[in-house]
Amino acid sequence: MIELQAAVSGALNGSLYALMALGLSLAWGFLKVINLAHFAMILLAGYLTFELATSTGLSPIATIVVTAPLMFLVGALIQLGYERFDVSELNSLLISYGLLIITVQVVTNIWTADFQRLPSEINPFSAESLAVGSLRFPMPTLLAAGFAVVLVVAAALVLGRTYAGRALQAFGQDREIASAFGIDHRLLGVLLAGAAGASAAVAGMLFPIGGTLTPDLPFEWIGLVFAIVILGGIGNVTGTLYAGLLVGATSGLVAVIWTPSTSPFVVFSLVVLALVFRPKGLFPQKGG
Amino acid sequence: MSRRASILALVTAIALTIAACGGDTGTTTTAGDEGTTTAAPGTTASPDTTAAPSTTAEGSGDPIVVGGTLSLTGAFAATGAIHKVAGEMFIERLNAAGGLLGREVQWNLLDDESDTANIAPLYEQLISQDQVDLIMGPYATPNILAAMPVAERYGYTLPQHTAVLAPLMTYACQFPGWSIGPEPNSFIPNQIADALDSLDGAVSTVALLTNESGSTAFISYGVADDPDDPSTLNILPERGYEIVADIPYPPGYEDWGSTAAQVRDANADLVLVNGLGVEANSLIDAMQQLDYTPPMMFALFPAPGPLLGLGDAAQGTLSVSIFEPNEPILEQMDPEVREIVDEFAERAAAEEIPYTVFETQAAASWNAWEILAQGVEGAGSTDGQGICDSLHSTGAELTFSGAVTFDPAVNNFWDTTEGLKQIQGSEWVMVWPEDIAAGALAGPTG
Missing domain, CATH: 3.40.50.2300 (Response regulator)
Structure with missing residues (x-):
């Protein structure tokens, strides 16, 4: 029973990481941008959620009305910058790493490096769970799973069933050919980057609901989130969700069967094996 | 895909290396009795080029400069801020009471950015370039361990706030401000068992x-x-x-x-x-x-x-x-303790430190500064070996931990009050x- 509970808790936790990985995977897959600034946006959204909720008494979930449009704008502006200066895939990694470092420092200066935590009066979710029999589904990560499913389904529908989505896929596969067919890749790229930014806002909102904020959190996220992006398949939105659930459940199971310290060994061994044997990820898309 | 993964691995490694090699970007401040001001590197001449601790004549009027780093930014900054406020308060009180050896005390404080890789270069800089008279250890055990060999190389006495891993603190002239005794791995579980x-x-x-x-x-x-x-x-x-x-x-x-x-x-x-x-x-x-x-x-x-x-x-x-400002405890202590506790709360609030209670971290910091000050007064100079010898022979009287003695055989970890x-x-x-x-x-x- 404990193994089942651990797998459930781990999978739900993994869905939060999948949510964080979603925007990163989309930008990498379709725009050829490895955007570490995505972690900066998640961090910033987390602190804005904290600030808005504590200063106004709003539910942290409601703050998304402010943070999602804001992060859409930030994501779009960063993409405009990449387009304006014709930044390569490699350089995007370096530039966005710089943006991440700057953001961490700004957040530290504004909110201090100390731990910040939403008070329980405005964040009842932190101690709540949904009971199904003897299983418990912790509310913060259950919310994360809900948002992850909604965003992944929406992204999959947009990518698979709309002109914009198909245009993005064409652009992701061959920029020159796509442009020759009249696809406005700049506008689509900016919109996609904005959407990725909005998804960062959702992930950022969920973090203070479930835990404690510190400015250096992105450096704890990066390894696991990249593992999920790689295992899910770069640009594969449903694969990202599956990979998040798989990594989370595996991590949880390993933690109780062996020790929590063994989890990173197992997860990153999976990544290495995937890179060797399934370089397009564990969940390849049709025709991908 | 594999090319991308290679790019990712390569450039992430480069980026991390860049971050790790950020070098000395610390900000320099000096806390004197006028408050925190722009850096004023020590003006006391060092007697030789190996930058051994200065033994400038007493009462020369030159300030005594204490060099040190704290994590003013980065992961340890929240606790670093506590040590900064405690240190500034201590120096202000010290100077108000006439300073050390009749000289004003200044604090040349650098930001180590919570990065252990910065510690040794910064202490090298403080000693060999800025030629500070004394040094105060950084915050956090890994950082203190990084500063210790530099102090030992130059013969400086190293008071330190929080390194409690006694077996690792082998430099005879490091003095802990927080002690869990020579065997914390034995003391803590035994104390828990006693309580249970x-x-x-x-x-x-x-x-x-x-x-x-x-x-x-x-x-x-x-x-x-x-x-x-x-x-x-x-x-x-x-x-x-x-x-x-x-x-x-x-x-x-x-x-x-x-x-x-x-x-x-x-x-x-x-x-x-x-x-x-x-x-x-x-x-x-x-x-x-x-x-x-x-x-x-x-x-x-x-x-x-x-x-x-x-x-x-x-x-x-x-x-x-090692200390909690509970009312029954304050009532038994010197009235100055209540003043320190109250002033710290005010200043910590002004510095926007979320938890403003003067407790273990601040008390450990205060202890370390008292050890340094009493070592200097005991030695009658800022000579590193003299301070070290004085502390070994007479110990120290600490406001928050009482009278303590230092035995090099147990790496100077005094009988704990924890x-x-x-x-x-x-x-x-x-x-x-x-x-x-x-x-x-x-x-x-x-």
Whole structure:
């Protein structure tokens, strides 16, 4: 029973990481941008959620009305910058790493490096769970799973069933050919980057609901989130969700069967094996 | 895909290297009796080119410059800020009372950015370039360990606030401001067992969780290659407490849901978290989500404020402390202690430090500064070896820890005054040992 509970808790936790990985995977897959600034946006959204909720008494979930449009704008502006200066895939990694470092420092200066935590009066979710029999589904990560499913389904529908989505896929596969067919890749790229930014806002909102904020959190996220992006398949939105659930459940199971310290060994061994044997990820898309 | 992965691996490595090699970007401030001002590097001439500690004549009128680093930015900044305020307060009071050897004291404080790689170069700079007269250790055990060889190389005495891993602190002229005795891996589990013994059998089983970083793992498991070394894992069973779960976890661990399930399943009377920061908070949250509240908890080195912020969920949680400003304790101490505690609260609030209580961290900082000041006065100079010898021969009289002596045979770790504190109501209350307690130890609930 404990193994089942651990797998459930781990999978739900993994869905939060999948949510964080979603925007990163989309930008990498379709725009050829490895955007570490995505972690900066998640961090910033987390602190804005904290600030808005504590200063106004709003539910942290409601703050998304402010943070999602804001992060859409930030994501779009960063993409405009990449387009304006014709930044390569490699350089995007370096530039966005710089943006991440700057953001961490700004957040530290504004909110201090100390731990910040939403008070329980405005964040009842932190101690709540949904009971199904003897299983418990912790509310913060259950919310994360809900948002992850909604965003992944929406992204999959947009990518698979709309002109914009198909245009993005064409652009992701061959920029020159796509442009020759009249696809406005700049506008689509900016919109996609904005959407990725909005998804960062959702992930950022969920973090203070479930835990404690510190400015250096992105450096704890990066390894696991990249593992999920790689295992899910770069640009594969449903694969990202599956990979998040798989990594989370595996991590949880390993933690109780062996020790929590063994989890990173197992997860990153999976990544290495995937890179060797399934370089397009564990969940390849049709025709991908 | 594989090309991308290669790019990612390569450039991430480069980026991390760039970050690690950031070098000396620390900001320099000097805290004197005029408050914090722009850097004024020490003007005292060093007698030789090897930058040995200055022995400038007494009463020369030149300020005595103390060099040191603190983590003013980065991961340790929250605690670094506590040490900065405590240090500034101490120096202001010292200068108001005439300084050291009749000379004003200035603090040349650099920001080590919470990066251990910055520590040695910054202390090299302070000693060989800025030619400071004295040094004060940084915050956090890894940083102190990095500063120690530099101090030893130049013959400077190194007072330090918080490194409690006594076996590693081998430099004869390092002096701890916080001591858990020469064997903290024995003292802490024995003190916990002593406290549990007083509860008349209410606790018999323990779930042990351990952050695998140096100091916490040392308390749980002793030295890595010696299973018989004193440790929580060995001592508690010897004292009659069954360890029903032993769960090590890596630094930065986030998957508390599965661990909470494991702890719930163990159903121990005491959940003993030899962890850091907000790890105990995360575990309590995760256990609450499973509708589980352990009868009793212990957190080794937690951030004190956030645990109090958990309210009822953290009631009764135990931790270690060398000082808590509880009213019964303040009433027994010199009135100056209350002044220090009150002033610290005001200044910490002004600096926007979330937890403004003058407790273990600030007391350890104060101790370290007192050790330095008394060493200088005892030596009658700023000579590093002279200060070291003076402290070895006469010890120090510490406001928050009483009279202490320093024995190089045990790396100068003095007889500890450390006790256990417990969350009771909205504050941490000193509860053990009984002779220094401000309140009674509350037993397990439920």
